[in-house]
Amino acid sequence: MVFKYVFGPITSRRLGRSLGVNNVPYKTCSYSCVYCQLGRTTNLTVERRGFYGWRDVVREVVEFTSRYGEVMDYVTFVPDGEPTLDANIGRVIEAVKAEVGVKVAVLTNASLLWLDEVRADLSGADLVSVKVDAVDEGMWRRVNRPNPSLTLGRVLEGLLEFSESYRGTLISETMLVHGLNTDPESYRGIASYLSKLSPRRAYLAVPVRPPAENYAKPPFEEELLKAYSELSKMLTPGRVELLNMPEPPPSTVYGDPATWLLNTVSVHPLRYDYAVRVLRRTVPDPEEVVEELVKKGLVLKVQYAGATYLVRNFG
Numbered sequence: 001m002v003f004k005y006v007f008g009p010i011t012s013r014r015l016g017r018s019l020g021v022n023n024v025p026y027k028t029c030s031y032s033c034v035y036c037q038l039g040r041t042t043n044l045t046v047e048r049r050g051f052y053g054w055r056d057v058v059r060e061v062v063e064f065t066s067r068y069g070e071v072m073d074y075v076t077f078v079p080d081g082e083p084t085l086d087a088n089i090g091r092v093i094e095a096v097k098a099e100v101g102v103k104v105a106v107l108t109n110a111s112l113l114w115l116d117e118v119r120a121d122l123s124g125a126d127l128v129s130v131k132v133d134a135v136d137e138g139m140w141r142r143v144n145r146p147n148p149s150l151t152l153g154r155v156l157e158g159l160l161e162f163s164e165s166y167r168g169t170l171i172s173e174t175m176l177v178h179g180l181n182t183d184p185e186s187y188r189g190i191a192s193y194l195s196k197l198s199p200r201r202a203y204l205a206v207p208v209r210p211p212a213e214n215y216a217k218p219p220f221e222e223e224l225l226k227a228y229s230e231l232s233k234m235l236t237p238g239r240v241e242l243l244n245m246p247e248p249p250p251s252t253v254y255g256d257p258a259t260w261l262l263n264t265v266s267v268h269p270l271r272y273d274y275a276v277r278v279l280r281r282t283v284p285d286p287e288e289v290v291e292e293l294v295k296k297g298l299v300l301k302v303q304y305a306g307a308t309y310l311v312r313n314f315g
C-alpha cells in the first residue's frame with residue numbers, strides 16, 4: 001500500500017516518536033512565514049474545507065499502525081500547510097483516538113482559533129502546539145505574512161480563549177528570525193503574552209532548514225540567549241526550552257524506500273547524510289535511491305547552513 005496521508009514516523013524532542021498526518025494540500029496555509037521550510041505559500045487562504053475523504057485519512061493511520069506494529073507516542077497533524085484549514089480535522093482526531101488508541105497532537109499556527117468550530121475541533125487533541133512569533137501587528141505581518149483578512153488582535157484573543165477551555169497539553173513555539181523579531185521589544189512582548197497564555201512549555205526555535213526567503217537567518221547566539229532569559233524571567237523557570245538544534249535523524253524506513261523518502265521530504269526537508277544513513281539499513285545502494293528521485297525531478301538538493309538537504313520539488 002502506498003501511503004498518501006501519513007509519513008514517518010519521525011522522532012522529535014517535543015513529541016518523541018510520532019506518525020505524521022498530512023491532511024491539507026501542499027502550501028495551503030493562512031500564513032506565508034518568511035522562514036517556512038516548505039517555501040512560499042501558494043494557496044494563502046482562511047477558507048476551511050474538506051480536502052480529502054476523512055475516512056481515507058483515518059484508514060491510513062489504522063493501516064500503518066496495524067501493519068508495522070510501531071510503538072508511537074503521538075499521531076501528529078503536521079501537514080504541508082495549516083492543519084485547521086481541514087474542516088474534517090475534528091472528526092479525524094476523534095476517529096483516530098477511538099480506533100488506534102494513540103495520543104493525538106496538532107501543530108497549528110493558531111490563526112483560526114478565534115473560530116468557535118476550530119476550538120471545538122482541537123478540543124479532542126491530547127496536545128496542541130501553537131505558533132506565537134509576534135504580538136505586534138507590523139512584525140506579525142513581516143514574519144508570518146498572514147492572509148489579509150486576519151487581524152492579530154483577533155488571533156491572539158482566540159488563542160487565549162482556547163487556552164482557557166482546553167484540557168489537554170498546550171505548548172507554544174516561537175521562531176526567532178535575525179533582524180526581525182529578535183529585538184528586545186519583540187521578545188519582551190512575546191514573553192508578556194506567553195505569561196498570560198501559560199503554555200506547559202514555551203519553545204524557542206530558529207530556522208535550521210532552508211527557508212522560504214533567503215534573508216530569514218537564525219539569530220546570533222547572543223540574541224537567542226537574551227530572548228531565552230527574558231522568557232524564562234516571565235514564565236515559571238524550566239518552562240522555556242531552546243529548539244536550536246536540528247531534529248534527530250530518522251531511524252527506520254517503512255515500506256518502499258523511494259516512496260518513504262518522497263513522503264518524508266514532502267513535509268520535512270531531510271539532511272542528505274541522514275537519508276543515506278537510514279536508507280542503508282534497507283537497501284545496499286541508498287545513494288542510488290536518492291539520485292533516482294533527483295534525476296526524475298521529484299527531489300532537489302539544497303545547500304543550507306553547511307549541509308545538503310533533500311527537499312520535495314513541487315514545481
Ligand code: SF4
Pocket residue numbers: 029030031032033035036037038041080081082109
Ligand atoms: S511555517 Fe507553518 S504557518 Fe508558516 S507558512 Fe509554513 S506551514 Fe504555514
